Amino acid sequence: MSLTEIFNDSLKYPFSDMTKFCIIGIVMVVSSLGSLEIGNAIISSVLGIVAAVASIITSGYSVSVVKKALVKSDEIPDLDLRENIIDGLKMIVMLIVYYIIPIIITLIVAFATGFFNQYIEVATYASQYGSNFVNMVSEDLMMSLVSSAAITIIIGIILLVIFSLLFYMGICRLAKYNSLSEGADIPEAARDLKRIGIGKVIGWMILLFVIVAILTFIETFISSIPSVGILISAFLISTYNLFIAYRSVGLLYSAIE
Numbered sequence: 001m002s003l004t005e006i007f008n009d010s011l012k013y014p015f016s017d018m019t020k021f022c023i024i025g026i027v028m029v030v031s032s033l034g035s036l037e038i039g040n041a042i043i044s045s046v047l048g049i050v051a052a053v054a055s056i057i058t059s060g061y062s063v064s065v066v067k068k069a070l071v072k073s074d075e076i077p078d079l080d081l082r083e084n085i086i087d088g089l090k091m092i093v094m095l096i097v098y099y100i101i102p103i104i105i106t107l108i109v110a111f112a113t114g115f116f117n118q119y120i121e122v123a124t125y126a127s128q129y130g131s132n133f134v135n136m137v138s139e140d141l142m143m144s145l146v147s148s149a150a151i152t153i154i155i156g157i158i159l160l161v162i163f164s165l166l167f168y169m170g171i172c173r174l175a176k177y178n179s180l181s182e183g184a185d186i187p188e189a190a191r192d193l194k195r196i197g198i199g200k201v202i203g204w205m206i207l208l209f210v211i212v213a214i215l216t217f218i219e220t221f222i223s224s225i226p227s228v229g230i231l232i233s234a235f236l237i238s239t240y241n242l243f244i245a246y247r248s249v250g251l252l253y254s255a256i257e
Contacts, residue, residue, distance in 0.1 A: 065077060097170075120143070
């Protein structure tokens, strides 16, 4: 399938069964409860725990969406709490596996460029001289801090993009083989990336980013509605984003024989 076909399908897919869309939307609303300002520590803690469990469920459900896409089924999967919680926990493990590497490399780069030492030195000036610290710090130190920060950030972003692509391949492998070890196999995820075509996968990510950015822009206005805005945006936008992202990546991965 071309990217146009993939996204045409994915954008329409959530509307094929509005009952199931609403069910997942409700779970999404529950997962957003932790962001509400209640003003009571105990209630906030309880809502936070409930929201965390709901987030695990939605993460696991996304794997079910990918499974349907891999076989090009137009059916929206049912909510299966046991299966979704298990897959959600697997997703958490995979997040650690895939993102620990870029985090470590970025930290090494930060140390190698002297970013942390320079930052501490500038922070020391700030604590001593307040807002006037800018006039006290040498130009060489500021230039070194800016350059080391720029190098660290650029490398960090590049690594984040690369491992995000690999992570999505890993999710597809998890859905295809129903195995955490297969999903967390980074070398095989990289081979799958090459089999699909790196250019095509990058194109998919760019298009997905544009769509999500547009939806996020709309979500900003919805979320500004007093009291219920966050809940409405979770029900509509977050749910729609989930279906689009995981339906599209599943269809993309289905090209691998």
